[in-house]
Amino acid sequence: MRYYETLYILNPDFEQERTDSILNDIGEHVNKFSEVIYHNEWGKKRLAYPINNHKYGTYVLLHFETENTAELDDFESFMKLNNSVLRYQNVRLDSKPEIVEDETKAQEPEEKEEKDEKEEVKLETVEEETSA
Numbered sequence: 001m002r003y004y005e006t007l008y009i010l011n012p013d014f015e016q017e018r019t020d021s022i023l024n025d026i027g028e029h030v031n032k033f034s035e036v037i038y039h040n041e042w043g044k045k046r047l048a049y050p051i052n053n054h055k056y057g058t059y060v061l062l063h064f065e066t067e068n069t070a071e072l073d074d075f076e077s078f079m080k081l082n083n084s085v086l087r088y089q090n091v092r093l094d095s096k097p098e099i100v101e102d103e104t105k106a107q108e109p110e111e112k113e114e115k116d117e118k119e120e121v122k123l124e125t126v127e128e129e130t131s132a
Contacts, residue, residue, distance in 0.1 A: 001065045003037075003096050004072070008079065008088035009057035012044050019058060022084045026062070029078055034066030038099050051086045063097045 010022060019041065027039050042059040051057065066072070072090065079088045 001067060001096075002069065003063065003065050003093040004034075005091045005093055005097065006062040006064075006079075006088060007091075008060050008062070009047070009051070009086045010060060011052075011084055011086060012054055012056040012058050014058070014084070018084075022082075023060060026060075026079075026082075030062065030064050030075065033068045033071035033075070034064045036062065036064045037097060038063040054086065057086055063093075065096070 008026075010019060014022070023039065023041065027036055030036055039062050040060070042061060044056050044058050047055060047057050076088075076090060079085050
């Protein structure tokens with residue numbers, strides 16, 4: 001079995017319903033020739049450079065497995081002709097990808113702890129200045 005990863009960027013101006021519809025269409029297209037392992041919307045993020053006058057894009061990650069490599073060309077044509085997709089990239093993986101929980105949720109507690117530590121440092125410096 002061969003494993004693939006596709007990262008694609010959708011038009012950021014779409015409502016959530018339209019974005020979900022596009023995700024379902026792409027997922028159904030992939031299911032015709034392979035099995036989807038993981039399909040997750042990362043959310044709206046700033047682009048490194050403007051694409052079609054958009055500064056932001058909705059990033060989506062897709063992992064799938066297939067033996068039918070001939071259908072990958074059809075999938076790439078589908079992605080290229082899909083006007084909702086600003087950019088995409090398919091990559092073949094060496095091993096089966098692990099399903100990871102939403103990374104943004106996993107990072108929030110660490111960021112909060114760092115923020116709390118910074119506030120404590122600020123409080124200590126203010127107390128030192130007022131006591132002096």
